[in-house]
Amino acid sequence: MILExxxxxxDPAQATAFEAAIQRGADTVIAQANxxxxxxxxxxxxxxxRYVLTIYWATLEDHTVGFRQSELFTQWRAIVGPxxxxxxVVEHFELVxxxx
Numbered sequence: 001m002i003l004e005x006x007x008x009x010x011d012p013a014q015a016t017a018f019e020a021a022i023q024r025g026a027d028t029v030i031a032q033a034n035x036x037x038x039x040x041x042x043x044x045x046x047x048x049x050r051y052v053l054t055i056y057w058a059t060l061e062d063h064t065v066g067f068r069q070s071e072l073f074t075q076w077r078a079i080v081g082p083x084x085x086x087x088x089v090v091e092h093f094e095l096v097x098x099x100x
Contacts, residue, residue, distance in 0.1 A: 001037060001056055001057070001058065001094075001095065002056070002057045002058070002059060002060050002062075002063065002092055002093070002094055003054055003055070003056060003057075003092065003093040003094070003095075004053075004054065004055040004056075004057060004063050004090060004091075004092055005052065005053075005054055005090070005091050005092070005093060006052070006053040006054075006055075006088045006089070006090045007050070007051075007052055007088060007089040007090075008050070008051040008052070008053055008080075008084065008088050009049055009050055009051075009084065009085050009086050009088075010049045010051065010083040010084060010085055011049060011083070011085055012048035012049035014083055015043075015048075015049070017083070018051075018080070018083045019041070019043075021079050021080055021083065022041055022051070022053065022079075022080055023041070024079065025075075025076050025079035025080050026039050026041075026053075026055075029072050029075045029076045029079065030055065030067070030072065030076055032072055033062065033063075033066060033067040033070070033072055034058075034062055034066050034067075035057050035058035035059055035061075035062025035063070035066060035067075036055070036056075036057065036058075036062070036067075037056035037057060037058060038055075038056045039053065039054060039055045039056065040053075040054050041053050041054075042054075049085070053088075060092055063092070064092075
């Protein structure tokens, strides 16, 4: 499994609308993508307007090719993109170890 980690920055005054939009976009758009395994969104306590979106993908290519090069990505960005005050910083991670 691959973790997509996206560091998102928005105008804190738009937090309520953004949180509704990101959940709607993930549940209705990203969830349709091949290889999608789930997601979570965390809001920073110290930095208003900062969020971390983590999406779980079966493979790296499910995200970088299957999703990013599809119409679903265009739909997703139409929902959340207007909130961004700077481009998201996205990285991919693979599990090394874990404790329950």
